[in-house]
């Protein structure tokens with residue numbers, strides 16, 4: 159007979175201090191469930207780019223954290239928080255060859271609680287999740303998971319620095335390359351999405367930003383740009399007294415079998431090299447300002463870039479169930495990494511954590527696939543199954559949607575222009 163697996167006896171071991179790991183730790187800590195987060199990198203590692211947070215994800219989290227207001231969150235994590243901003247974003251897409259707006263959906267209301275989405279600096283979000291409550295979240299940096307063994311209720315983990323730990327449950331929050339997943343579900347390999355993505359940082363003084371970018375971006379933290387089957391958003395990742403940090407990206411579908419810009423197996427050094435083919439492609443696109451400024455050969459050569467390999471993962475329910483029997487539950491990119499073009503991965507990561515903590519705490523839990531067995535050890539297992547019962551379809555649909563959105567965002571410019579024309583003829 160399985161032992162009683164009470165989560166208050168041995169801590170929950172959370173692997174990874176990205177947004178899913180830290181949100182889980184914050185929620186468990188708030189409910190007095192002992193937990194420890196183990197993170198491979200050091201505390202000062204930056205994940206500075208910005209992401210779009212959506213109401214359907216951040217609102218349930220804020221509710222669980224004690225009805226914190228959207229405004230409080232936005233003012234703590236928005237890229238423009240240091241200059242009084244709250245992460246507003248304009249969803250308009252511009253034609254990068256003219257700089258003019260092509261498609262301009264109704265602007266998001268800049269009020270507070272009814273905002274459907276806002277931009278967040280990912281690093282500021284991690285820090286906020288770690289520090290927003292009264293009780294301290296226990297994060298052990300420089301603890302890279304090496305291996306683990308045991309079963310639900312009784313697990314032993316070993317880290318590369320030689321430290322060992324015991325716990326009741328492992329929460330795998332260690333991202334798309336999850337060590338936990340590789341350890342127990344080695345047959346699952348992240349799929350490489352056939353897309354070329356280059357990404358770069360750009361720092362401007364306030365004066366340069368106000369002259370070059372502000373006339374187009376206004377108060378928004380993102381400037382969406384589309385060209386002929388490619389996409390080039392410019393985003394604000396941080397504004398402070400020293401200036402403005404921007405990110406840009408350039409993406410398009412892979413062309414044929416020998417696309418010189420598609421390098422999925424490149425080393426980190428190779429992925430940082432600036433291909434002449436890219437510079438030529440950007441020059442041929444004849445970008446208008448401010449895209450021409452940020453993505454000019456001169457600035458790319460000065461600031462560098464990174465060739466991003468886009469990966470997608472989705473773990474099947476039967477694999478999730480077998481991992482669960484061995485004491486592991488997944489949150490975030492470790493089980494559903496999705497192409498970035500849908501802008502949903504981080505949001506589903508947050509929602510996972512809310513649903514998981516609710517499932518773990520559900521005292522009224524009745525029924526469920528494992529409840530016929532009334533041992534208390536199985537109650538925990540049943541609660542974890544209940545989490546997947548809710549989250550599985552949501553995440554499966556999201557991965558599919560993000561893949562489809564890739565096609566929509568990279569359509570030929572003629573299609574964009576036709577769409578814009580149709581939209582302009584619709585009654586307002």
Ligand SMILES: Cc1cc2nc3c(=O)[nH]c(=O)nc-3n(C[C@H](O)[C@H](O)[C@H](O)COP(=O)(O)OP(=O)(O)OC[C@H]3O[C@@H](n4cnc5c(N)ncnc54)[C@H](O)[C@@H]3O)c2cc1C
Nearest residue numbers: 174176177178198210303332333490491501502503504505
């Ligand atoms: C350019 C870009 C733009 C994006 N834009 C958006 C957006 O607009 N909206 C959106 O919702 N999502 C967006 N995303 C996706 C979003 O950032 C991710 O879905 C989200 O960060 C996943 O969080 P996570 O905590 O699950 O994983 P991660 O953030 O990857 O965190 C995993 C953590 O685990 C640690 N780790 C890994 N292995 C180990 C180990 N062996 N031991 C210990 N620790 C380990 C890592 O160091 C890391 O800190 C974007 C992603 C990118 C790249």
